[in-house]
Amino acid sequence: MAAVCTVYTVQSLNSTPTKTHLGFHQKQVVFYSTGKRISSSRRCSNITCSAADGTKTVVIGLAADSGCGKSTFMRRLTSVFGGAAEPPKGGNPDSNTLISDTTTVICLDDYHSLDRTGRKQKGVTALDPRANDFDLMYEQVKAIKDGVAVEKPIYNHVTGLLDPPELIKPPKILVIEGLHPMYDERVRDLLDFSIYLDISNEVKFAWKIQRDMAERGHSLESIKASIEARKPDFDAYIDPQKQYADAVIEVLPTQLIPGDNEGKVLRVRLIMKEGVKYFSPVYLFDEGSTISWIPCGRKLTCSYPGIKFFYGPDAYFSHEVSVLEMDGQFDRLDELIYVESHLSNISTKFYGEVTQQMLKHNDFPGSNNGTGLFQTIVGLKIRDLYEQIISSRVGAPLEATKA
Numbered sequence: 001m002a003a004v005c006t007v008y009t010v011q012s013l014n015s016t017p018t019k020t021h022l023g024f025h026q027k028q029v030v031f032y033s034t035g036k037r038i039s040s041s042r043r044c045s046n047i048t049c050s051a052a053d054g055t056k057t058v059v060i061g062l063a064a065d066s067g068c069g070k071s072t073f074m075r076r077l078t079s080v081f082g083g084a085a086e087p088p089k090g091g092n093p094d095s096n097t098l099i100s101d102t103t104t105v106i107c108l109d110d111y112h113s114l115d116r117t118g119r120k121q122k123g124v125t126a127l128d129p130r131a132n133d134f135d136l137m138y139e140q141v142k143a144i145k146d147g148v149a150v151e152k153p154i155y156n157h158v159t160g161l162l163d164p165p166e167l168i169k170p171p172k173i174l175v176i177e178g179l180h181p182m183y184d185e186r187v188r189d190l191l192d193f194s195i196y197l198d199i200s201n202e203v204k205f206a207w208k209i210q211r212d213m214a215e216r217g218h219s220l221e222s223i224k225a226s227i228e229a230r231k232p233d234f235d236a237y238i239d240p241q242k243q244y245a246d247a248v249i250e251v252l253p254t255q256l257i258p259g260d261n262e263g264k265v266l267r268v269r270l271i272m273k274e275g276v277k278y279f280s281p282v283y284l285f286d287e288g289s290t291i292s293w294i295p296c297g298r299k300l301t302c303s304y305p306g307i308k309f310f311y312g313p314d315a316y317f318s319h320e321v322s323v324l325e326m327d328g329q330f331d332r333l334d335e336l337i338y339v340e341s342h343l344s345n346i347s348t349k350f351y352g353e354v355t356q357q358m359l360k361h362n363d364f365p366g367s368n369n370g371t372g373l374f375q376t377i378v379g380l381k382i383r384d385l386y387e388q389i390i391s392s393r394v395g396a397p398l399e400a401t402k403a
């Protein structure tokens with residue numbers, strides 16, 4: 001997108017920056033301090049780019065515990081916008097950032113203020129706010145939202161160390177994903193939309209076993225111990241954020257098989273806050289009514305234990321919400337079109353887009369159940385929200401470059 005940029009060329013750290021206006025189609029980042037590039041992230045707020053149509057970066061927050069499907073959700077979201085998401089080219093190979101044409105996804109682990117050794121020495125987990133730099137998180141998310149490139153730190157999950165920072169330029173959509181996108185009120189207020197992936201303990205345990213035991217060779221005891229060790233801080237600092245989310249995807253064991261705790265068949269609830277600007281909740285058949293639907297008739301193949309949908313109004317942390325629920329799993333993904341045709345407000349651009357997205361990524365975890373379905377729908381709702389925000393700004397006075 002064409003951009004109007006102002007580059008502040010700082011000759012020395014104490015001198016007054018000199019301002020250069022660049023024309024449309026030009027974006028440039030220049031950081032000088034007596035001829036040397038300034039590397040500190042805190043000194044990098046010296047370029048302002050606002051899009052030619054006055055738009056700024058739309059910021060989305062995605063909160064969840066580790067191993068709860070954030071990466072999978074991000075892959076579905078980026079796919080909705082088209083184009084593949086990749087780590088910054090030529091950068092740190094252990095970068096946690098993913099960049100596509102439209103979106104930049106940053107991982108909030110990069111704001112850990114204590115590295116692995118530091119946390120061990122202080123006896124705090126990564127979930128503890130004391131192990132995270134919320135001031136810097138706020139400053140940098142705000143800067144990006146205002147069109148300012150930042151040098152964001154990198155937490156290296158391979159070494160457990162804080163690596164030198166990487167440059168993040170303002171994208172059309174910035175997704176901040178991780179443990180604490182809604183923890184700090186200042187950061188929370190920057191979010192245009194927020195999502196919480198609420199994975200019940202039983203399901204989290206089943207997924208951890210599948211990944212960490214089957215794929216990473218961890219023992220059952222060590223998985224149990226790691227979940228137990230994180231639980232107090234998870235309950236204190238991560239879980240409470242769901243009250244602030246505009247959409248919550250809650251993943252529970254099925255109710256279709258009595259006493260099932262295996263975590264293979266899932267009951268998934270999409271909880272959508274009412275009254276959120278640019279977001280109209282999805283509904284089944286009849287908006288605002290309460291509906292229970294077992295679609296296993298002639299048009300949907302259902303083997304045991306079948307599929308059950310529910311839709312209705314509810315209250316969530318004293319907010320008015322709409323809930324869409326799916327229990328069970330699809331046998332044939334192409335038949336999802338039958339379910340899709342009964343859903344409204346799904347923000348598709350053409351008939352069958354949800355089904356097409358699900359088929360395109362049928363190898364992603366959760367593609368045969370409500371996790372994949374609702375993640376895809378939330379992705380479409382975010383695209384819609386983004387487009388509404390952009391069109392609401394068209395016609396607004398072109399934002400002048402900032403002095």
Ligand SMILES: Nc1ncnc2c1ncn2[C@@H]1O[C@H](COP(=O)(O)OP(=O)(O)OP(=O)(O)O)[C@@H](O)[C@H]1O
Binds near residue numbers: 069367
């Ligand atoms: N919808 C799902 N259905 C079944 N399993 C899932 C689902 N989503 C995630 N998983 C399991 O959880 C694992 C972690 O998923 P993913 O990498 O998306 O999570 P994450 O939150 O990004 O993890 P981390 O924070 O550890 O990087 C997957 O490898 C898979 O085993």
Ligand SMILES: O=C(CO)[C@H](O)[C@H](O)COP(=O)(O)O
Binds near residue numbers: 066109116126127157
């Ligand atoms: O909760 C987490 C978020 O992903 C990680 O445990 C945290 O970032 C620490 O990472 P590591 O275990 O690699 O030191």
